[in-house]
Amino acid sequence: MELAVRGLTHRYGDMVVLDDISLHIPAGEILCVVGPSGCGKSTLLRMLGGLEQPDWGEVLQGGTPPEGCLNPLTYVFQDFALLPWRSVAGNVSLVLEDHRLPSDRVRAIIQDVLARTRLSDFHDALPRQLSGGMKQRVAIARALAVNPAVMLLDEPLSALDAQTRELLMEDLVALWERQPFTGVYVTHNLAEAVRLGHRIAVLSRRPGRVREVIEVPGPLSERHAGDAGLEAIQAHLWALMRDEAMAADLELLDA
């Protein structure tokens, strides 16, 4: 499935957060959205999945979702959003329960996604018993369970430490290689953007506009930390964002 954004504009009160955003996300490709804090990238992502309504403009979906898709536009959240009173398997089954699937099919799906995220041994564990990286893998397993057409990832690795982030990036790449999904990946981390994005959209800050869309060459599986080509792209991105990131840092909240 593909997504398109046309002329998206949104304001909170008098402040324009998104100004005439137009983007196209072709099927099977991951678009990373980067920008300084307060550029409205999370707002944009909420609009892509229909969790928030833009003042002007529209989000369009094209193509048919794959066979057995239960929830075409599926999120992975920064704070994991796991139900603390449900086990790992219970959290996955939550998103299957409203679809009236036969119970052996539900069990099979849970087993499959837990195996794909290497969580089979933690079937009955509660979220409080898991590390941050494992919690996010549960959230990814939950997203995979509905066989999504588009994955909307909102800073999924930002709450994790650097080592865990590296491991999870490899996991995400492996999952995409196995079954390429359309993805929108919002992050403020430029290293993640160059590793996981086929293209990177740079947003400016307040009003959020698309400053540049950069193609990152090379298949995801062949990108590694410290790659010279990727470093160069990352440096270019940073040069685009640096002044605005500094301005964002110096701003009073609620001013």
Place this chain on the structure above:
Amino acid sequence: MPEIRVPFRGGGFRPEARRGTGIAVFLLLLFLIEWGTRTGWISNLTLPRPSDVATTLGDLARSGALWTHLLPSLSRLAVGSVLGISAGVGVGVMIGLFSYIRAGLVPLVAAIFPIPKIALLPLFVIWFGIDEGSKYALIALGTFTPTVVATYGAVDNVDRGLIRMGQSFGLGWWSIVRKIVLPGALPGILSGLRVSLAIGIILLVAAEMLGAEHGIGAYILQAGALYDLERLFAGVVILSCLGVLTSWAIGKIEKRLLVWRS
């Protein structure tokens, strides 16, 4: 080489469970009163002797009078608080979920909450009869308002991120309420129940003092009228036990239902 050991400055500010301390304080107090009344520096008009109160309690249990007073009280408390708490949880959840219900009912609840419900007992007697009905109604109303306030506060505190997650996976409204809002509000609702049940016990006694043949409240009132301090305190001890017992029961329920909390 430095040689002064860095002094320890952390620790404290974290009360821990100390087994038996509560009982020790309680026993010490009892012992002081017993000793005071025996030596005479506490006159027996001021406080009854704990051992006499214990004897009175023993007699009460042996004669079977304990049950004729305790059973009606317990059934009043049970019926009244079940009515009040279930209505309170229902209304509280609705206030938490619907803007119009919130706008309409929150001021009303705030207006009803501070009314001493005992003052309404004569009215309740007219409405619900002099028998059990008025007592049920009084306890129900008394437990209703604190339950409503605790419940809608608990619903407000449910992580909105979890609700957005439910919506983003296309869960139905009823599924979100049942699987996300209610379990998320449960800790707050349960801690509200402690307050509600304590208020329920207070109102139970008040209602029984105003018009009942049997019941702990009636028993205490009779003892007070005769200035029979041993029996009065025996009644008070039974009430304290009831309070401790309900609090303990809620603690047990919390342990069972809230294992997921760290």
